[in-house]
Amino acid sequence: MSEICERGESVDIARASFVTSLNIISNTFFSTNLGSYDPRTSMELQESVVRIMETIGKPNLANYFPLIGFLDLQGIRKEMKVCSDVLFQVFQGFINARNNEKTTRNEGDLLDSLMDLVKENGSELNVNDIKHFLYDLFLGGTDTNSTVVEWAMAELLRNPMTMAKAQAEMDDVVGPNGVVQESHISDLPYLQAVAKETLRLHPPGPLLAPHKAETNVEVLGFLVPKNAQVLVNAWYIGRDSSIWENAERFEPQRFLSAREIDVKGRDFELIPFGAGQRICPGMSVAMKTVPLILASLLYSFHWKLQNGVLPEDLDMDESFGLTLHKTNPLYAVPVKKINKTTTLV
Numbered sequence: 001m002s003e004i005c006e007r008g009e010s011v012d013i014a015r016a017s018f019v020t021s022l023n024i025i026s027n028t029f030f031s032t033n034l035g036s037y038d039p040r041t042s043m044e045l046q047e048s049v050v051r052i053m054e055t056i057g058k059p060n061l062a063n064y065f066p067l068i069g070f071l072d073l074q075g076i077r078k079e080m081k082v083c084s085d086v087l088f089q090v091f092q093g094f095i096n097a098r099n100n101e102k103t104t105r106n107e108g109d110l111l112d113s114l115m116d117l118v119k120e121n122g123s124e125l126n127v128n129d130i131k132h133f134l135y136d137l138f139l140g141g142t143d144t145n146s147t148v149v150e151w152a153m154a155e156l157l158r159n160p161m162t163m164a165k166a167q168a169e170m171d172d173v174v175g176p177n178g179v180v181q182e183s184h185i186s187d188l189p190y191l192q193a194v195a196k197e198t199l200r201l202h203p204p205g206p207l208l209a210p211h212k213a214e215t216n217v218e219v220l221g222f223l224v225p226k227n228a229q230v231l232v233n234a235w236y237i238g239r240d241s242s243i244w245e246n247a248e249r250f251e252p253q254r255f256l257s258a259r260e261i262d263v264k265g266r267d268f269e270l271i272p273f274g275a276g277q278r279i280c281p282g283m284s285v286a287m288k289t290v291p292l293i294l295a296s297l298l299y300s301f302h303w304k305l306q307n308g309v310l311p312e313d314l315d316m317d318e319s320f321g322l323t324l325h326k327t328n329p330l331y332a333v334p335v336k337k338i339n340k341t342t343t344l345v
Helices: 002-007 013-030 044-056 066-071 076-100 110-119 127-158 160-174 182-187 189-201 252-256 283-300
Strands: 217-219 222-224 301-305 331-336
Touching (some): 013 044, 013 127, 013 283, 044 076, 044 127, 076 110, 110 127, 127 189, 127 301, 160 182, 160 189, 160 283, 182 189, 189 252, 189 283
Antiparallel strands (some): 217 222, 301 331
C-alpha cells in the first residue's frame, strides 16, 4: 500500500480487502498467504469466489421446473463446477503437502488439527469433509467481508466529514505513530457505527440465506404454507423509512444513541447476518475483520477518488447476487498522512 501511495496510483479497494481477508483465513488454516496485493498477480481464486456468489444468486429455472433440472439450460451447474474445482484444487494441494511431510511441524495450524482428526481410529471425518468445510469458510469469509469494506469506503468517500471524524477517533485512540491492533476496535465506537451503518444500507447478503417453513404458519395475517421457501429481504428492512429516520442517508451517528442496536439477531430492524439458530456462523469473524481492515485503511492514509471525481458524483450502483457487489469497482488514491509510518494493509 505504501508503494502504491508513493507512486500516486489508485487502489482497488475490493481487491485489497479480499486479499487481506483471504490471508487472515489462509494463515489460520495453512500458515501461508494465498493472496497478493500486487495488481499484476493473477487472482483466479478471488474471481472464482465472486463468480460462485453471483451464480448462486441467479434465478434458477430448475427450482421452479425440477423435471428439466438435468438439462442445466442456464449453465449454472457447469459454472459452479468450474469455479468450485479451482478452490478444491487449492485445498487438495495443501492436504497432499501435509500428507507428504516427513517431519512433524513445530507449530501446527488448523489444517494439521483437522488432518489429525481424520487419522484417528473410528473418525467420521474424512478429507472430503475437510475440503467442503474449507469451501464454506473461504466463500463466507472473503467475498462478503471485502464487499462490506468496499461499500464502507465508498460511503466514507461520499461523506468526507464522516471519514474525517472516524480518522480523528483513531488518532486519539491509537496515537500519532502507532499500529492499529484488534484490541483497539472496542475503543472505536464511531468506527463500529460506520460498520453497522454500512451493513444497514449494504447488507452483503441482501436476501439472507433461504429458509423453508416446516409447517403451515401465519405471520401478521399472511399464511406461509408448509415447505414454502422463505426469503428475508434484509436490504429493504435496512431502508424502511417507517423504521429508520433519513433511511437513505449514511449516518453512523444513529448507532451512538442511548438505545444500542446490534447485528446479532436481537434487533430485527438490523439483521444483515440473519437471526436465531440459523444466524450466519461467520458473524463474529466479520465484525472483527471488517472494522480492523477499515481502521488500517483509514489510520495511515487520507483517501481521494481517482481522476478528480467529486464525492457526490461517485457511482453507487449495485449488482445483485448472493453477495451485493458494487457494479463498478471502487478505486481510490491513498495519500500519506504526515508522521504516519506504519499500516496493516
